[in-house]
Amino acid sequence: MGSYNNVHRVIKRLQGKKKKQEAQHSDSSHNDSLSPNLEENVTAIKQILGNSPDVRIRSITIPLTKNKKIKAVVLSIDGIIDQQAIREHVIRPLKEEPIDDVGELLDAIQQRIYINEVTVTKALKESLPKVLKGNTLLLVDGLTEGLLINASKYESRSIEESEAEQTIQGARDGFIESLQVNISLIRQRIADPHLHFETFEIGEITRTTVVIGYMSHIVDDALVERVRTRLQDIKVDSIESSGDIEQHIEDHPYSIFPTIGNTERPDVAVSALLDGRVIILINGTPVCLYVPYLFIESLKNVEDYHSRPYYTSLIRIIRFFAFVISTTFPAIYMAALNFHKEMIPSDMIVPVVQAREAVPFPLTLEIIITIIMFEVIREAGVRLPQHIGAAFSIVGALILGEVAVAAGLFGAPTIIIVSISFIAAFVITPITDVTALLRLLFFIGSSLFGAYGLFVMLLAILTHMVSLTSLGVPYMSPLSPFYLRDLKDTIVKFPKRWLTHRPQSIPNKKPKKVESLPETGGKQ
Template sequence: MRKRYSNIEKLIKQIKGKNTKDQPQKFSNVDWQPFSTNINENEKTLKQQLGTSKDILFTKFTINLQNGDALNAMVVAIDGLIDEEAKRNNILKPLIAHPLQEKPNDDLKQIRERISVKKVTVVDNLLKAVYQVLKAKALLIVDGFNKGLLLSIEGYEVRSIEEPVTEQAVRGAREGFIESTGVNISLLRRRISHPSLRFETMEIGKYSQTGITMAYLKDIVDPDLVQRVKERLNEIKVDSIDSSGDIEQLIEDHPYSIFPTIGNTERTDKAAALLMEGRVLLLIDGNPVSLYVPNLFLESFQNVEDYNSRPYYSSFIRIMRFFAFIVSISLPALYITALNFNKALIPSDMIVPIIQARETVPFPLAMEVIMMILMFEVVREAGVRLPKQIGSALSIVGALILGDVSVSAGLVGAPTIVVVSISYIAAFVITPIADVTALVRIGLFIASSVFGSYGLCIASLALLTHMVSLTSLGVPYMAPFSPSHFKDWKDGLIRLPTKLLKQRPKSIPNGRSRRIKSLPDTGDKR
């Protein structure tokens, strides 16, 4: 029996990826290898590391000294990643045109003073220099010295700053993040011109070497939150990071939940506002979508444009978003509950038309509704994935044809089309959690179709219990409702006038609770 149980334990360990016989994989982003004082040996090592591709440039030249001696030198760079004009005018010409007065010291100070680039870094690790060359740096090597110079002359093409397609606003900024972290940092600097704004960059991924920049306001953010984010990022040991979604799923508290506990945005004004509340922002190099923590469920119903409009209409729209969320997830479930289990809930004037509409339908009601839900999901997904011109036409015409032909052929009842259509249209109001809404809708519908109103109530309570148990980097996901922070409710379901929002939300840990110190006396005329 003991042998049998040991085999079972071994199988479980293999499934979990914890087989003790497996050799642990060593992740080392940068190994150590010193420069040689012989420039030819350095060139040979670099070619072994980088290969002999046509885009790898080895530019050799000579640096003359006033005493008549000459030093062989070489600039290593990747074509297309650096600015060739800056390389020629700011590095090669200053070193070739005028002889150096004396031989450079060990730190190549005389050469560093002669060239003019954004940043010059002395490096003594050849393999580290290789990784930096692959990140759009140029490497200057001089014969006889066991150190090199990393030069910042990036010159690759970047996309122009545009308004994010998925977060458009009628009244607001028209700029969004792009794929360049340097540009994104400058956009945040323009919005928050304070020395408390800090950026910390680390590289994750053995092969991708993806730059992850953590942004926060030192005077406002909770230091414990910053530390938790740092620890989780430092614990990531993977081969590559392909998108912001990889980081999101690797550091969140509940990776198996359908609810996103880490937020994302492409808008610079929204990102700046989040930083001012005490959030931590993550900028991923090569990706225009930034992540932020903590993220609350309430924020799915808020929009950056709410703060650019009058508070009354903004409050009305927020209430409508909550109502649309409830309708979207529960309407199909209520429909099948009323028809199959609790017909007394249906008004008497509507019973006869609904029964007549379903007389020719050959399928049970549950099958009819789930077929339409899945078909609407197919049409929506096709509209998203197809080219814009075709996708918009398909999402409109396809849905109309699908509904009209299905009813005419007697495959689906008209009330079912109306119920499913309203459910999907309501989901368009809350696009940040549209995927969550689709899954919850199906879950509640299945529970209702099997157990009726009892199943709907139990499934709803289970969903609410799950949501209350979620956290976003240690911050309760359902705050300010659970736990209750009543002062935060003035910017929750409704939005009170800006004058009354003097305190930062208590739902978000921060080190500076007051954000409005004084306001002009306008007499508060009502």
């Protein structure tokens, strides 16, 4: 009997807690709604937003019929709204002629406002974040509803070519920090109703606007749903750049290889859309992300699609060998000199050995110090102002290298090998950071076990690359898995007439992209 009473007491206590929580929730939702008392709403706004100098609360008087008047408040954030539009299209129409208050007063006020995007709101706490993003809130005394008026106007820089992705024959415009402008740059190039955009708001504090874009009749629906789900699952305080989104949604966040592409060029983003990819635009950054992204695209450049296929194929082959040279040259030099001297031609071995005799450091330490020195010079050249950085990168490397060799601190062959390795990395700028890490990994394996260690590291990296995916799409496509048709636009590029289908590596619903071309008589 006693145990029964105890259980009954616990149940009653739980029911009491539940009722209390429901009452608290009801009170909080009630406090969140707008009050019919205008002064109470203004006081609540000041308590939430504080005394910030950019918060503008303007009191106005709206004339009604029969010589009546009613008080109202216009809340906006200075600097992110079009003040002239608010004066000309909101305040002036409301004050010029009396408003008939026989019917719904809020509807009559809304009809007087000459701005298209006006929405009705009932909750104060839900309205204030929208005010902070460029909306204007109109509150009227005696009404429990307000109007959110979109008259935002952000300062932005002019459209100009991206410094990181310059081209000779391509377009000269680039994305900027304004999301609306970036969407318009894509709309200018794709006048098709199948181009769809979806908006997300991510970040509990920053409430950053993120937009995904895709061609609904081309893109694979599963890919869109995958991107949409991952963006919705991001629950963080802030999103500050495209890199935050990239690291939150990628399949392999701990890999050194980037599996999400990025660009500052609208034409590259449009090309990605037409291939069946999904693009991601973030408000406040000029970088557009796109998925899926394949490794082979690191060897491509936007200029490739504006040039003849023969020279483009040659340059792509050079880029591939530049990637191999950049990552393996120091490791091969280390293996040859310390483990496999038979690899060095007989005419070269005497000068190389003589150059090493005066050096006080072991070969491993010498190469590591040289690599670090070049990395420091490269980083300093990037971080310094542009007109100083370029000169510093060239002059600093030359002077340090020459002085180090003259002083006998480093051997000339070491400086040459590391220099070639670094210069080759600049040919493949999308993965320069990856080549720097691979260079060290391969060198460590080579310094420990010679050529055997180098090949083991190569095998491990290739195995890792084959296992990667980009939003579910194999990262090493079209090589693994193998798609013969896609080889027309990989290491070599075939003529445009041969590229009649979209890549099989990218899932899509419309494989064919060229229906017919004019006859040329079969001339070669």
